[in-house]
Amino acid sequence: ETPEFLAAFQARIDADEKIEPNDPMPAAYRKTLIRQIGQHAHSEIVGMLPEGNWITRAPTLRRKAALLAKVQDEGGHGLYLYSAAETLGVSRKQMTEELVSGRAKYSSIFNYPTQTWADIGAIGWLVDGAAIMNQVPLCRCSYGPYARAMIRVCKEESFHQRQGYEIMLKLAEGSPAQKEMAQDALNRWWWPSLMMFGPPDGASEHSDQSTRWKIKRFTNDELRQKFVDATVPQAQRLGLSLPDPALAWNEAEGRYDYGEIDWDEFWAVVKGHGPLNKARVAARKKAWEDGAWVREAALAHAKKRAARQSV
């Protein structure tokens, strides 16, 4: 890759041109996108597990239908994202094998357990809320297929966030026991939600380069701050308290200050030592192995059809 090639590529990025699959691109740009889109796809797929856990136990038919639709949407997002990554020359099979062997990363948040129905509310409100904050800027990312996939994904995430908030509202306005359940879920999901945005800027190894390439439009800390600022008033509306004694409005800066995140916990979860990392990977591995016969049958059918057509 000559300096002229790299400069011409950067000039396209600086001019806000979209990069498309067949365009020439630096190997490192391709690699970064495969890494990020692949991890993002895995997050959607693994993200189906904590909530799937509650489909059979949703308290009403209406709640069950909404949760079922939401979990299905996440499966769809995963497929969109695997397709976007495939345009960069990696196969879905390769990506899945990395996931089921435990080598691939996916969002730390999905390694925590869903203990009560209120967790489904907290996940929709906080986890999908954080996902939207991170993903809306990705609609303007420099790689065309990723940016376009994000538009529909964000619309659906927005519905997910609202269904979660509405569950929380119902519980928060319910009996004392229901309100307590909502508060307990908020206590457990708040800090892991802040961790979703990634390490602090000083420890984010990819941020500078990804920002130059306009894959990232905001830093991890900038998005985390936006999320805190948007979420605090929503918690107040619910009448619930956020589990952070350091949380306070900073008049001079026009934002909320918040307490120190437990980065040791974050890195432990990212490195595979969270409460459910092993169970999550095992569940995906089982699904991949149980589905082998479907892939084989589809392939055999396709071959038979192709042979028939070529006669």
Ligand code: ACO
């Ligand atoms: N969980 C797991 N790993 C993480 C997390 C997290 N919350 N945050 C950062 N990491 C990893 C990175 O993947 C990177 O590891 P790698 O070098 O092995 O790939 C490492 O920690 C260092 O982090 P950064 O340098 O800050 O990485 P990056 O620039 O990729 O920023 C971010 C991380 C913000 C998550 C980015 O990749 C991104 O925006 N991804 C797309 C959105 C996404 O994946 N969302 C998933 C959750 S939302 C949902 O699915 C509902």
